Amino acid sequence: MSTHAATHDDVHHDDVPKGFVHRWLFATNHKDIGTMYLVLALVMFFIGGAMAMVIRAELFEPGLQLVQPYFFNELTTLHGLIMIFGAIMPAFVGLANWQIPLMIGAPDMALPRMNNLSFWILPFAFLLLLSTLFLPGGAAAGGWVMYPPLVLQSGESLAFTIFAIHLMGISSIMGSINIIATILNLRAPGVDLLKMPLFVWTWLITAFLLIAVMPVLAGAVTMLLTDKYFGTNFFNAAGGGDVLLYEHIFWFFGHPEVYVMILPAFGVISEVIPTFARKPIFGYKPMVYATASIAFLSFIVWAHHMFTVGLPVGAQLFFMYATMLISVPTGVKVFNWVATMWKGSMTFETPMLFAVAFVILFTVGGFSGLMLGLVPADYQYHNSYFVVAHFHYVLVTGAAFGIMTGVYYWLPKWTGHMYSERWGKIHFWLSVISVNVLFFPMHFLGLAGMPRRIPDYNVAFADWNMVSSIGGFVFGATQLIFVGNIIYSVYFAKSRAPARVWEGARGLEWEVPSPAPHHTYSTPPEIRPGMLAHGDVAH
Amino acid sequence: MTQPVIPLAQPTAFRRAVRALLALAGALLAVPALANPEHPSPWQLNLTRGDSGLSHDVWDLHMAVFYVCIGIGVVVYGAMVYALIRFRKSKGAKPAGFTHNTTLEVVWTVIPVLILIGLAYPATHLLVYENNTNGSQLTVKVTGIQWMWRYDYLSYLGQPVNRVGFLSKLAEDSNVARQADSGVSPWSVVSAHGVHDYLLDVTHPLVVPTHTKIQFLITAADVIHGFWVPALGWQADAIPGQIHDAWGKFDTPGTYRGQCAQLCGQDHAYMPIVIKAVPRAEFQQWLVDQENRSRMDAISRTAEVTGAPAAPQG
Numbered sequence: 001m002s003t004h005a006a007t008h009d010d011v012h013h014d015d016v017p018k019g020f021v022h023r024w025l026f027a028t029n030h031k032d033i034g035t036m037y038l039v040l041a042l043v044m045f046f047i048g049g050a051m052a053m054v055i056r057a058e059l060f061e062p063g064l065q066l067v068q069p070y071f072f073n074e075l076t077t078l079h080g081l082i083m084i085f086g087a088i089m090p091a092f093v094g095l096a097n098w099q100i101p102l103m104i105g106a107p108d109m110a111l112p113r114m115n116n117l118s119f120w121i122l123p124f125a126f127l128l129l130l131s132t133l134f135l136p137g138g139a140a141a142g143g144w145v146m147y148p149p150l151v152l153q154s155g156e157s158l159a160f161t162i163f164a165i166h167l168m169g170i171s172s173i174m175g176s177i178n179i180i181a182t183i184l185n186l187r188a189p190g191v192d193l194l195k196m197p198l199f200v201w202t203w204l205i206t207a208f209l210l211i212a213v214m215p216v217l218a219g220a221v222t223m224l225l226t227d228k229y230f231g232t233n234f235f236n237a238a239g240g241g242d243v244l245l246y247e248h249i250f251w252f253f254g255h256p257e258v259y260v261m262i263l264p265a266f267g268v269i270s271e272v273i274p275t276f277a278r279k280p281i282f283g284y285k286p287m288v289y290a291t292a293s294i295a296f297l298s299f300i301v302w303a304h305h306m307f308t309v310g311l312p313v314g315a316q317l318f319f320m321y322a323t324m325l326i327s328v329p330t331g332v333k334v335f336n337w338v339a340t341m342w343k344g345s346m347t348f349e350t351p352m353l354f355a356v357a358f359v360i361l362f363t364v365g366g367f368s369g370l371m372l373g374l375v376p377a378d379y380q381y382h383n384s385y386f387v388v389a390h391f392h393y394v395l396v397t398g399a400a401f402g403i404m405t406g407v408y409y410w411l412p413k414w415t416g417h418m419y420s421e422r423w424g425k426i427h428f429w430l431s432v433i434s435v436n437v438l439f440f441p442m443h444f445l446g447l448a449g450m451p452r453r454i455p456d457y458n459v460a461f462a463d464w465n466m467v468s469s470i471g472g473f474v475f476g477a478t479q480l481i482f483v484g485n486i487i488y489s490v491y492f493a494k495s496r497a498p499a500r501v502w503e504g505a506r507g508l509e510w511e512v513p514s515p516a517p518h519h520t521y522s523t524p525p526e527i528r529p530g531m532l533a534h535g536d537v538a539h
Numbered sequence: 540m541t542q543p544v545i546p547l548a549q550p551t552a553f554r555r556a557v558r559a560l561l562a563l564a565g566a567l568l569a570v571p572a573l574a575n576p577e578h579p580s581p582w583q584l585n586l587t588r589g590d591s592g593l594s595h596d597v598w599d600l601h602m603a604v605f606y607v608c609i610g611i612g613v614v615v616y617g618a619m620v621y622a623l624i625r626f627r628k629s630k631g632a633k634p635a636g637f638t639h640n641t642t643l644e645v646v647w648t649v650i651p652v653l654i655l656i657g658l659a660y661p662a663t664h665l666l667v668y669e670n671n672t673n674g675s676q677l678t679v680k681v682t683g684i685q686w687m688w689r690y691d692y693l694s695y696l697g698q699p700v701n702r703v704g705f706l707s708k709l710a711e712d713s714n715v716a717r718q719a720d721s722g723v724s725p726w727s728v729v730s731a732h733g734v735h736d737y738l739l740d741v742t743h744p745l746v747v748p749t750h751t752k753i754q755f756l757i758t759a760a761d762v763i764h765g766f767w768v769p770a771l772g773w774q775a776d777a778i779p780g781q782i783h784d785a786w787g788k789f790d791t792p793g794t795y796r797g798q799c800a801q802l803c804g805q806d807h808a809y810m811p812i813v814i815k816a817v818p819r820a821e822f823q824q825w826l827v828d829q830e831n832r833s834r835m836d837a838i839s840r841t842a843e844v845t846g847a848p849a850a851p852q853g
Contacts (some may be wrong), residue, residue, distance in 0.1 A: 069809075141804075171714070242780065309776045320666070347627070356623065383765055447583070
C-alpha cells in the first residue's frame with residue numbers, strides 16, 4: 001500500500017496551522033477551505049430556509065397575518081438570492097474543494113491563495129446582502145431576477161445588493177478558474193480525462209459555464225446601477241432604453257446558472273449509485289457527452305424564461321425546439337442511472353436513499369420542465385405556482401438532495417467517523433415525504449390560477465396552500481436532524497470509518513485513510529488496476 | 540309487457556372496493572375536467588379548459604404533454620422500482636459487470652426525439668394560430684399601472700370607438716378585508732352571485748362581447764405587469780415601451796377572473812382582472828351608453844373650463 005505509506009508519512013509531519021487566524025483566515029488547504037464553504041452553505045441554507053418558513057407561514061391561510069406585502073417581496077427576493085448564491089453554489093464548491101484533489105490524486109487545488117480569497121469574499125458579500133434588510137427602505141424587493149423598472153424603485157440599498165452580487169460573481173469566477181486549473185494540470189499520472197470520476201467531469205464543465213456567464217450577470221446589474229445612480233437609460237423606455245434588454249441579458253446568465261446548480265449534483269449521483277449498486281456506471285462516455293451537450297444547449301434556451309413577453313413567433317419556435325432538445329441528454333442521464341441499478345447488488349444506506357429520491361424527484365421536475373417548454377402551454381403555466389413547483393423540484397429535490405447525498409457519502413471520509421445511519425434514515429424519510437407535501441400541491445395551485453410572489457390569495461387557493469405550508473414546516477424542522485447528524489459525526493461518533501468507507505466504492509479518495517490527513521497525495525499516487533472507478537481496464 | 544330481468548351479481552366486499560376505487564379515480568379525473576372556467580375552485584387540481592376554441596386547444600395540448608409524461612414516468616419509474624426490489628444485496632443479487640449497450644443507448648436517444656417531434660408539431664400549429672391577431676373585431680388596449688388596470692376601447696367592428704376607457708381597481712370589499720388588521724374574514728367577501736371573490740373582484744370589469752375575436756394590445760405605464768385570465772388560455776406580459784399583441788374569445792356569457800402574473804411591487808397581489816362577457820347586442824348597447832357618457836363628461840368639463848372666469852382661453 002504505497003499510497004497509504006505516503007499519507008502515513010504526512011500524518012507525522014502534519015503541520016496543521018494552530019489558532020483560528022492561521023488555520024482558517026489564512027487557510028490555503030483545500031480541505032479546510034472546503035469545510036468553510038460547506039459550513040457557510042449550511043448557515044445560508046438555514047437563513048434562506050427561515051425566510052421560506054415566514055413565507056409559508058404568511059401563506060398558511062388567506063388574509064394578511066404576519067408581514068406586510070413589501071416585506072414579503074423582500075423575503076422572496078432574498079430567499080432566492082441566498083439559496084442560489086449562498087447555499088447551493090457554495091455547497092458544491094465546498095464539495096469540489098474537498099473532493100476534486102482527492103479524486104484526481106492532486107496534493108491541493110492549483111491556486112491555493114486564490115482559493116482562500118474566493119472563499120473569504122463570500123461571508124462579506126452575504127453580510128452586505130443581508131444588511132439591506134436593516135437599511136432605510138428595506139432590501140431589494142423585485143424578485144431574485146431583479147427586473148427593471150421595478151427593482152429600480154427599491155431604496156438606496158440596491159447599491160449594496162448589486163455590490164454583493166458583484167462580489168459573489170468574482171468569488172465564483174475565481175473558484176472556477178481554480179477548479180479548471182486543478183483538473184487540467186494536477187491529475188495524477190494515469191488519471192486521463194476520460195478516466196476521471198464523473199463528479200470531476202461535471203464540475204469541469206460547470207466551471208466553464210460559470211466563467212462564461214458570471215460576467216454577463218455582472219454586466220446586467222452594473223447597468224441597473226448606472227440606470228439608478230448615473231442617469232443612463234439602458235432599461236428605461238422613456239429614455240430610448242429597452243426593458244427586454246435586461247431580461248435577455250439576465251437569462252443569458254440565468255439559464256446556464258440553472259445547470260451550474262444541477263450538473264455537480266448529477267456528478268454526485270453518478271458517484272453514489274455505482275457504489276451502492278456495486279456495479280460500474282452505465283455508459284460513462286455518454287454521461288460525459290450528455291453533460292457537455294446540456295452545457296452547450298443551456299446557452300441557447302434562455303428565452304424560454306421569456307415566452308410571455310411577446311417575442312416574434314419565429315424566436316418562440318426556436319427557443320421551444322432548443323428547450324425540448326435538452327430533455328434528450330437529460331433523459332440519457334436518467335436512463336443510465338436506472339441501467340446502473342439494473343442487475344446491481346444494491347444496499348440502501350442514507351446516501352443511496354437520497355440518490356434514488358434524487359433520480360425520481362428530479363425527473364418530476366423534468367416532466368414539468370417538458371410541459372413548460374411547450375410555448376402555448378407555458379402561456380398558462382408562466383409566473384404561476386406551477387413554475388414554483390417545477391424549479392423547487394429541480395433545486396430542492398434535485399440540487400439540495402444532491403448535496404445531501406454527497407455530504408452523507410463523503411462525511412465519514414472527512415471526519416473519520418460514521419454518521420448515525422438511523423438518524424440519517426429518519427432525516428431521509430421525513431424529508432422525502434414532507435418535501436412532496438410541500439411542493440407537489442403547488443402544481444395544482446398554479447394550474448388553478450394562483451400567480452407566484454403574492455402574499456395573499458383568493459379563498460379557493462386556501463386548502464392546498466395550507467397543505468403545502470404544513471409540508472414546509474415539517475421539511476424545515478427535519479433539516480435540524482441533518483445538522484445534528486453532521487455535528488454527531490464530527491464530534492461525538494465513536495465508530496471509526498475505514499479508508500474505503502463503502503464496500504462498493506472505487507476511486508482515489510478511498511485510497512487515503514479516514515479522516516483524510518491534512519495533506520494527501522503530496523506525491524502522486526501510482527494507479528493500479530481496480531483503483532479507479534472508470535476506465536482502468538483496457539477495452 | 541314485462542322486461543326480462545337481468546340478473547346482477549351480488550357485490551362482494553372486493554367488488555365494492557373496486558367500484559369505490561373506480562368512482563374515486565373517475566371523480567379525480569372528472570373534477571379537474573369540470574374546473575369552473577370563470578374562477579378557481581377549492582381543491583382544484585387541473586387547468587381550466589377555458590371558454591373558447593383557442594383555450595380548449597391549449598388545454599388539449601396541456602393534457603397531451605401531461606399524458607406523455609405519465610407514460611414515460613410509468614416506463615422509467617416502473618423499471619426503476621423493479622430494479623430497486625429485484626436487485627438487492629439482501630436478496631442475494633450478484634452484480635453484473637456490463638457498462639454499456641450501444642443498441643439500448645441508441646434506442647433511448649431516438650425514441651425521446653420522436654416523442655418530442657410528436658409534441659412539437661401540434662405546439663407549433665397552436666403557437667402560430669395563437670399569435671395571429673388578424674381578423675379581430677374588437678380591439679382593447681390594456682395598460683398595467685401600479686396597481687390597477689386601464690382598459691381603452693379602440694375599435695369595434697372596424698369602427699373607431701369614441702373615448703371609452705376606464706380604470707379597474709380592486710373592489711372595495713376586498714380592499715377593506717385585505718388590510719392586515721381589518722378583522723374581516725376573506726371568506727366573508729362574496730359576490731352578488733355567491734362567488735367567493737376575495738381579491739378577484741374589481742370596481743369596473745372589462746366588458747366584452749361573446750363570439751367575437753378580441754384583440755388585446757397590452758402595455759404598461761410604470762413597471763412590468765402580467766395580464767393573465769386563465770379562461771382566455773394565455774397570459775401576456777405588459778411591458779413599458781412595448782405593445783404586446785394577443786387575442787382571445789369567449790363563447791359563454793360570464794364573469795371571468797384572473798390576476799396580475801408578473802411581480803410589480805407591493806400591491807402585486809391586489810390588481811385582479813375581471814372580464815365580463817355579454818351577448819353582442821348587450822355589448823353594443825353598453826358601448827353606445829359609454830360613448831354617450833364620455834361625450835357628456837367632455838361637454839360638462841368644457842363648460843366648467845370656459846365658465847371659470849380666470850381660465851385661460853384657447
